[in-house]
Amino acid sequence: MTMKMKAALWYGPGDIRIEEVSLPSPGPGEVLVKIEAALTCGTDFKTFRRGHAMLIKKTPSAFGHEMAGVIASTGKGVSSFKEGDRVVAANSAPCDRCFFCQKNQKNLCDNLEFLNGAFAEYLLVPARIAEKNLYHLPPTLSFRDAAATEPLASIVRCADQLNVKPGEKVCVIGSGSTGLLWVQMAKQLGAQVLCVARNLQKLETAKKVGADYILSTLQTKNVAKNLKEEVWDLTHKGYGPDVVIEAAGQPETWELATQLVRKGGRVSFYGGCKQGTTVTLDTHKLHYEELTLSGIFHHTPAYFKKALDLIAQSRIQIAPLIAGEKKLADIHQIFQKGVAETPLKFAVIP
DSSP: OEEEEEEEEEETEEEEEEEEEEEEOOOTTTEEEEEEEEEOHHHHHHHHHHHOOTOOOSEEEEOEEEEEEEEEOOOOOOOSSOOEEEEEEOSSEEOSSSSSHHHOOOOOTOEEEEEEOOSHHHHHHEEEEEEEHHEOOOOOOOOHHHTTTTHHHHHHHHHHHHOOOOEEEEEOOOOHHHHHHHHHHHHHHHHHEEEEEEEEEHHHHHTTTSEEEEEEEEGOOOOOIIHHHHHHHHHHTTTTTTTEEOOOOOOOHHHHHHSSOTTTOOEOOOOOTTTTTTOOHHHHHHHHHOEEEEEEEOHHHHHHHHHHHHHHTTOOGGGEEEEEEEEEEGGGGTOOOOOOOOSSEEEOOO
């Protein structure tokens, strides 16, 4: 008799369903993980509302990608892991053979293999990910905290790309879970951090996790003018921040980021906008003020391991990012059709 498990499946915008599906059996090199905790993220809410060009290839589709759990069984040839091991799996692995992998840009791998399906009772980890991007958990690290390794891995990589230095002034736009992780990452690197966002409650959380200053756009009458003045007053007294991180994923805040950064500063468009979105940038400002603008996508196994170590060493706090905990059967209480606000992370417990 075929064994079954419960899983959340995405059928289309605003339509996820909890269904019974066949319990997968691991093949050669594969690992079956019993999920102990899965976390929601901004990408999950974007996917719920409109789909995802890279993560959703067919419908119905498995859903969710931040998870940690216990190995239930292993396929032939797996020697580094055994039943009962506590693990965290990344949501991808590069091929190590293509043009971009050979250029050490493994996050851009032409054959990047993705893993979805964290909102379920079990998850089958493909052989390539089991080999390259599956990790044992330290005994003291909780499943919930370990599940946050994936989003932090992208931030750690981006911080390296930006070369954030001690003493620099960093402005983070956005106070969602990504913004809160960025606040902590910038503080780890010795920067002074200003967090700018709308939500006052989330901004207070930003303060608790280390932000030196917080500013709410809801309290600024003329956002374009007054906000810039306030940001510049708090960063290098009239010159502006060295680095601006756009962590909201909105075209208007992409444009705002370039207005806030100082001459010679760096901007990271960390938050992804809807596919097909365009923005308008001041070419005179970009050219004559020597701004450095960069996009950022994903992580690599090396950065995933660095992120896991930061969490395991308690250098990054995960608890403040967690809005609550729900059972898998109650996932519709988290993903609600017609609700535009994206909450902080929820822990989904099967």
